[in-house]
Amino acid sequence: MQTSITRMLGIEHPIIQAGMSWASSSAALPAAVSNAGALGVLAAGPLRMADFKQSLDELAAATPHPYAVNIPLYRQGAAEILDMMHRQRVPVVIASQGGPKAHLPRFREYGAIWIQVVSTLEHAKKAADAGVDALIVVGGEAGGHPPANEVSTLVSVRRVLQDVSIPVIAGGGVADGWGIAALLALGADAVQLGTRFLLTHEAAVHENYKQAVLAADVHDTALIGRRGLPVRGLRNAFAQAIFDAERDQMAQDEYESLFKQSTLKQAALDGDVQWGKVELGQSAGLISRIQPAAEVVAQLVRELDEARARLGAMADGAAR
Secondary structure, three states: OOOHHHHHHOOOOOEEEOOOOOOOOOOHHHHHHHHOOOEEEEEOOOOOHHHHHHHHHHHHHHOOOOEEEEEEOOOOOHHHHHHHHHHOOOOEEEEEOOOOOOOHHHHHOOOOEEEEEEOOHHHHHHHHHHOOOEEEEEOOOOOEOOOOOOOOHHHHHHHHHHHOOOOEEEEOOOOOHHHHHHHHHHOOOEEEEOHHHHOEOOOOOOHHHHHHHHHOOOOOEEEEOOOOOOEEEEOOHHHHHHHHHHHOOOOHHHHHHHHHOOOHHHHHOOOOOOOOOOEOOHHHHHOOOOEOHHHHHHHHHHHHHHHHHHHHHHHOOOOO
16 A cells, blocks of 8 residues: 555555654664564664664664664753764655754755654644644553553544645544554644553563553543643552542642652663653553564555545445
């Protein structure tokens, strides 16, 4: 199945593995996804320079296919990470949480593709006006940092497409090929999946984290930390402490201190799934097992084909 995004990126399938701190901060997961014909994404967010260079070198050696690096532009040391990405000629840059305009010219020098992650129409317009090649539009169902307004992917993507003319990748709430088909029908040219690839053998997170995500149903996540930069995560002891603080109208400085006491690393690397930030999307409730990443891509493609066949049969008047 070819779309403007598959042609732009040189990939077989309109499937993007989300950049997930720790889970895809080593080469194994993005390499497996790229080798399966989708786009694997190395998450640079939590990495020190030496570790980033090692992971980037290993990824480039592990796949002859296109891959991307996700960089949160607000992170400390982002300039040095971008310098390394430029020197290494990273083929696809996926940037979030910061403006792309100042960085685009030098990445254009060698033909890099720049994709910007956005969650509102305002940011989508700004990124498009800055000259990015495509957008990833993330809806409220997504894990990590979805829009604080919690507008769903279905609505957010359609709203952006009304006002923006560059290709859109949709993200949030999708864990199977039927969800991919739905968002392609909506007007997206590819779909980003995070939680589905979190539950793979190659995802570099603690087994406790994977089992907590695997056990979660669609109603077991919440937007945590609404008085700051919220995350969608598991309803655990940490989340309850934040909810209690909001109910009790805790002073803002104390509230921020409480929120910072818990980290994603605490859950992802140390396995503390009660007091760490267990970031996941609502689509966790659609996933029933942990699989190899290549098997996940193949399954997504089969399901997408089934969904397309069903729609085709409906157009022919043959579906039941």
